[in-house]
Amino acid sequence: MTRTHRSWTDGTLTARSFLKPHQVARAVFHPTWIPHSLDPTVDQLKRIRVIAGAVAALGVYSFVQGGFAFEEMLDNAATASAVLFFLTPVTVGVMLFVWRRGGTVRQLKVPLLNSLKLLLVFIGSVFTTVMLFSVGATFGMLPQLLLGLAGLWMAVFVMAGAFRLTGNFFGTAAVHRCLPPLLATVTTWLMALPDLITGDLHGLSLTLGIVFILGAPVTVTAISLLETRRLKHRYGIRLTAHPATLPPQFPAPPPYPPATPYHRGNPYAPRPNPYA
Template identity: 65%
Template sequence: MAGAQGSWTGGGLTVRELLRPKHAARAVFHPAWIPDSLDPAVEQLKKARLIAGTVAAVGVYTFVEGGFAFDEVLENMLTASAVLLFITPLTVAVMLSVWRRGGTVRALKVQLLNSLKLLLLFVGSVVVTVLLLQNASGFGLAVLPLGCAALWMVVFVARGAVHVSGNFFGTAGVHRCLPPLLATVTSWLMAIPDLVTGDLHGLSLMMGVVFILGAPVTVTGIALLEAQRLRRRYGIRLGAHPATLPRVPVPPPPMPPAPPGGAPCVPPQGNPPGSPYGGPYAPPRGNPYATPYPAPQGTPYPPPQGNPYGRPHGPGPNGR
């Protein structure tokens, strides 16, 4: 599968890593086209939002009641997947209608399709996992391979849920404020039906309100902090079309680690090897005006021999 910025897995997934559900979930549910976090503070807020969202998905009331039913967990997984499959495209469609004022939606087609693929992959993985867990024991001799496949899928989906809760199906590739918005909408949508129907799962009114509303309120607060930091530090606003947002500078790549037992990597100092000069500004060695070729034998214009002012040879004008 190809993404907006290259292959889906980045081209670094081997067959050996694919057999490990942790690595496979990382490659599938956090593909290479999802942009990295802008700064460590935003990443910490995402982790806090992930924890609060997990509490909202599992339900604190389950531990308070003391009744952990496995069949109920599987049903909740299917219900949560159906909610995600419905509410995520609906929320994105509402934001697309808002962004039409600042630009066209066609420019976001590739990012939107990639996010939809990621959503369908996760929902499909959840459905397959639930079916394997419910029906693995009814296949006779095939129960062993199906059981191994079911365990692999459980780890794969659990690890994938961590990734998609952080990037929320790659919607950060569309707009960096979409993940906190979708996390807020989803957590409230999962909590409001219990309040409306009065199904407090055996808890008193006060305890039911506290435990049911505690997670969505926490998710909303963290999401607001995340969106506020994106707006103040980077000028990224939720209501602005992604094409109109300021370009965020890409952080420089990290320095390579130092070799074990050696000094850290530093740029070379002085002149490169083989330089004819001793230093950066040292003059060349030897006499720069020396004759580059062997001197000719003899002198073409030798000086006169003897005293140039002496008496010339032969008799003078007076015959002496």
């Protein structure tokens, strides 16, 4: 891992960008130090994992039972953030213990600290959004309107950021390429664990309850296994290997269209008469 001195957003944010919270979220939650995907197949697998992870994080029950419930989605987002706050450092700590024979933690200090900053920024954004909607109801009309507008801006910002982070998982790919699929798998199963233990189907039938409780974690696990398998067999990146021992990782070059062969023509064809 080499040190880079580029800024977090690399100058992509302007004053006009803040009128579009999804652009701010893209710059903040997918900073320039996160490495690009190695090939298009890994990108496609990541997109499917993002969708399944979003279902697990925000919950699908509110869409099935009586329409969309915005407050329940906020509660689920806050719960998911609390889970991530404890789960992500613990999972990374376990992997650092596994990697201890191949290298040191000092070699990964910069990407680890960057990932921690990204985690804290996201969790702070989620709880700020929840607080804006909760506190707004206690004020008068004008403050409530202003806090509501700020809360809506933050809600779009957080949802766009969550979409980005479900793919890069707080930039942990800068530490190890296999960390994002591992963290996605662990997180979705932990989110589904309370329902599995209590048997709470949220008012759904047995079949729908099983589908919605197990669908997201099973899908995320399958996609993550395919992702790590491709990284291992195509690029030699193993989850149990310290990042310092892995081969250099370069994104695959973009496909180029086949070149048109140069046509020389028939050298024995009759030539035109220059005196005609």
